[in-house]
Amino acid sequence: MKMIRFHYIAILLSMILIWGCEKNINPELPEAPPLTFVDAWITNKNEPQVIRLNETLPYFENSEFPGISGADVRITDNENNEYLFIESEITEGEYTWTPPSDTETFGKIGNQYTLTISYDNTILESASVMNRVPEIDSISFRFEEGNSFFPDSYFAQVYAVDPLGPGDTYWIKAYKNGVYLNKPDEINIAYDAAFSAGSVVDGITFIQPIRDGINPFEQDENDEFLSPYAPGDSVYVEIHSISNFAFYYLTQVRVQIDRPGGFAELFATPLSNVVTNVVDVTNNEPLIGFFNVAAVSSKANWLDPGNLPVE
């Protein structure tokens, strides 16, 4: 279930059970040596594609991740195309492939891609496919009158239809006024038109929680909720086709990082390591890394109160 639903319940429960309390603590964590991690999410957008090769930090260390430089980073596909990623001169560990022209993009839907990273006698590998992505039909807004939890609010909804055939997985990313909605509870992913492989909802419009998943729920300094959108705000949405493995990966990432606290903790699952898809083929050393190649569709709209559907 989408956590926002539990928020409601948590609010309700906290109405009666106001005895709970939370405090920030700084427990001593077990020490661990740094581990290499790869962050490789490639898209067919016409912009530079970046692969990052870094080392982990202690969990509480709030600083830049050390980069690993001097690596050979390339992606090949089943048509023998090769994309060479060049190390950034500014940021260590950042490797970029830039489309040669304004019209060219990375890859082709249906092709299989292999990522190879070589450094210090180590070779890392991973594979992905660029899957199909549906067009966005529309982005609309609706107005809802406020209640005790919520002020009068404008909500945005993105409409797209999952193509027939089960097994399509997506990551829906939203930007409000150009700012990417990047909170853990804003991770909006879909398996076909809904949430999971085990209950097939295929070939229809994304279900409401996914359509609504492009709304930021923010609170003011008095912890009162704000309307997700205000007149004049713009919204821009991208659908990224991701592999089933990536869907599974993001599901786990969300479980690990979306911790609203309070009563949701009763429903929380234990902390565990997410399973990733980049492997060390030379030494079989532990390694963290994810590689995905996505096709992207997008659309934008802005909130014009004069242009709302009448309910």
Place this chain on the structure above:
Amino acid sequence: MRKVIKFLTFVFLLGSQFSYADDSYTELSEKISIAGYIKDASTGEALIGATVYIREIQGGTTTNMYGFYSVTLERGTYTIEFRYIGFLTVTKEITLDKNTEINIELTEDTQQLEEVIVIGKTNTNVRRIDMSVNKLDIKTIEKIPALLGEVDIIQSLQRLPGVSSVGEGAAGFNVRGGSVGQNLVLQDEAPIYNSSHLLGFFSVFNPDAVTDVKLYKGGIPARYGGRISSVLDIRLKDGNNKRFGAQGGIGTIFSRLTVEAPIVKNKGSFLIAGRRSYIDVFAKLFTDVLSEGAQLYFYDLTLKANYDIGKKDKIFLSGYLGRDVFKFDANQGFSWGNNTATLRWNHIFNDRLFSNMNFIISDYDYSLAFGEDDLDRFEWKSKIRTFSFKPNLTFFVNTNNIWDFGAELNYYIFTPANAIGVSNGESTDISLPLKYAFEWSLYFNNEVNFGDQFGLQYGLRGSGYSYIGPGYIYEFETIIPGQRQNLVSETRVEGREVIQNYFNLEPRISLKYQINQKNSIKASYNRLSQNIHLISNTTASNPLDVWVPGTNNIKPELANQYAFGYFKNFGVNNDYETSVEVYYRNTDNQIEYIDGADLLINQYLEGDLLFGIGRAYGLEFYVKKNTGKLNGWISYTLGRSELKVNSINNNEWYPTRFDQLHNLKITGFYDLNERWTFSASFSYISGTPTTFPTSRFQSQEYVVPYNYLSSRNNTRIPDYHRLDVSVILNGKKYKKNGKERKNRDYWVFGVYNAYARENPFSIYFSQGTDRPAAGEPVPTYGTQLAIIGTIIPAISYNFNF
């Protein structure tokens, strides 16, 4: 296993040898039985576990779960005492020349209440064969300080050695390192699948309707089966068959009312007990939160009726309806509840043969609904329904030899998801197929006493289980251990075909050696199997956990428990009861979950499960002071509970979520006078295990915790301790004119968490609630959550007349 059978055969032969000797003796001197029911004179309630003591033989028996006893003696004259704690003893001199029925009614010892001195107890705990069994008296439960003053059976159980919970708000309880779903919870013999109201803050049992609470942590008799950790056997009152009575109360959370009355005086009666939370009624006065159809309440209704048909037959009908409703508007919300019905027939074939037969229906269901209009909505209902038939025969050979034979047939219908999703007007049925299972068991149990010194209870239960069609057979293969399994095949089975059979033999044995009147040692072994499983991978068990049947992929959970105990009483009146028990339990086919397991509405759920072995061991100390103005008990448990599952924690043993090394509970009462009682309870529990990360990495915009050592439950949250106190003020007993008041009432004033400790429930790690700035390192925090972090006062008013 073979050894166990051999041993049992030996014991069985020994037992029959003994009975045989007894029988040959019979030929010389004719044996005569006296049998009957022992009841409360004021209400007609059966007294469970009342003692029948025959002076001449310095021995006797106790009444069973239905208040029935049977004693077989030689022809002669005997002085028989009928005793029950808190009641005046009735002594009868009887000349036995033929089989006799003696029904006894005992009168409550009001003298005792006035003097506020609990009279001496018998040395039952030393004398009885069973060990690892705790009985909680409802009157005691009522005195224990409780959260918001709501008398609660499950919370009270946690004051006993070997019983714990992961924290406030968690549903259910853990016994000797077992999980919540491994407890068999019975209310009037009907299984209760979720024992909690309001997540886990309150339990579903209405204390006003309950007469007896018994928890078997080990040495579980053969008549119980189906769960591998413990049995909680809760019995409901029959209802007053003498006169109309009512009791109730107004508390902070619930209002309660119980009404009981004869149907036909001395022959039949009924009881209706209801509780409802009224926070919503209250809230409506102050806020409009509950307008627009929002609702928040929970209730339960307990019903019971009984009727004597002739002298030999009694019919009972019990019912239970409980529900929690949380709705945040007219269409959205969730609800859960148990519904049970039990039809019971007790028949006395003759003075030595007693039968009990139960027909039971038990349901647990929950439903969720989301969506603001008909074009976009989601509805999900899930249910487990059980039909049971449980016949049991008790044969009282003589006071030293009792046989039980019986069977249990269960038919289960699982509805994992009856669900529909409507998106933009297009609807998709995402229901999962129903699942069916049939379970049968046959058992015998024999309790024999060889004089006063040796006692033996042994039994064998054969448990058969069939997972049957119509349904699907899924086959999986493991690609990488610990990750989602690959579906290899999916086969539809039409009709009532058997998909998978399991059979388990479960020997049970308890031994007692009574050194003298004050000391005994006991040992027990039991093997238990479990065919239906509670699936839960969250920090605390909660109402949305699903019960699933054993399948070709999910094998029966098995447990062997060995326990050894020393029981010793002190004082002339057995003023102090003490015991020390050690236990060791190993388990097989324990269920764990892959990381990121999808447990809700997933037809391939079985592919997300992992299986391993478990072990739990511990030492339990118990000291109880029965007499005097200051009374109460201390429980201390030193325990471990661990699992070993391939792919978790580098394949090494790791502590379970409810592993608590130290568990100390002190519960004390001070009965100042007939009006004032002061109660206090203190708990100290080791912090539960949790997993801390070592490192962080970044994946796109997110900072993700990582545990370099891949260890599970590698650290512990701080210890838990809490003091609760309460004061009970009994209403005046006499009117101003000196006449005794007919009705009684009392106030309870309580404080939960008296020194306002913020007891941690969990520690979690997150990147904070602010939106991370692009390009900046993402800050991360550790947060310690206390579900209850403040003093909670409570007041309640209770009455009965």
